[in-house]
Amino acid sequence: MKTIKTHFCIDDEQVTKVAAHLVKITFGHPRSLIAAFDNCQSYNELLEYEGSEESHGIVWATFSECIKSYPEPVKLMMSQAMNSEPVNLTNVWRGHGQKEILYDSVANGLGIAWEGTVDEATLYMPSYHLQLILGNLYSLSDYLTVNFNG
Known part of the structure; x- marks a missing residue:
């Protein structure tokens, strides 16, 4: 099973930065997080990811x-x-x-x-x-x- 760390070839500090950024952008919404990982091909793309126009569970x-x-x-x-x-x-x-x-x-x-x-x-x-x-x-x-x- 691949982890985010191994898939993107990043270190622990980079994992922490990516996690903090994606939680702020996606509010931790599982499908939104998956979309980020599907759409991004590199560490830099993950850090620049702005999300998609999904509802993130908002009513x-x-x-x-x-x-x-x-x-x-x-x-x-x-x-x-x-x-x-x-x-x-x-x-x-x-x-x-x-x-x-x-x-x-x-x-x-x-x-x-x-x-x-x-x-x-x-x-x-x-x-x-x-x-x-x-x-x-x-x-x-x-x-x-x-x-x-x-």
């Missing part, structure tokens, strides 16, 4: 509803994620007449992975996932400004 109705219901925390989290700034997922948001919700719950509704501590979390998502969030959150002119002007 798209919940995803869309989360963006519409909680625009302020989503905008804040996306801004901080794009600037590689940590997010405090213990923050609470209350919309117009809505119940309070933790930023952590909003992140979960969007299928966003994170690491670190809950009060200083680094957010991770595939790049197409970020584009879906931004595309649903902003008008076209705002989307282009956010996407291309930082």
Whole structure:
């Protein structure tokens, strides 16, 4: 039986780097991981892998509803994620007449992975996932400004 290490002829440190990258990109979704290994032929390709446009187990109705219901925390989290700034997922948001919700719950509704501590979390998502969030959150002119002007 071949291992990832033997198949790609990589060492333990490289295996660790590949594993960390792929978990962030695929959220550990088994079919997505298999797709990465099927599509990549080298260590460098694995590190550059951005994923496919599969759902990764996300319930798209919940995803869309989360963006519409909680625009302020989503905008804040996306801004901080794009600037590689940590997010405090213990923050609470209350919309117009809505119940309070933790930023952590909003992140979960969007299928966003994170690491670190809950009060200083680094957010991770595939790049197409970020584009879906931004595309649903902003008008076209705002989307282009956010996407291309930082």
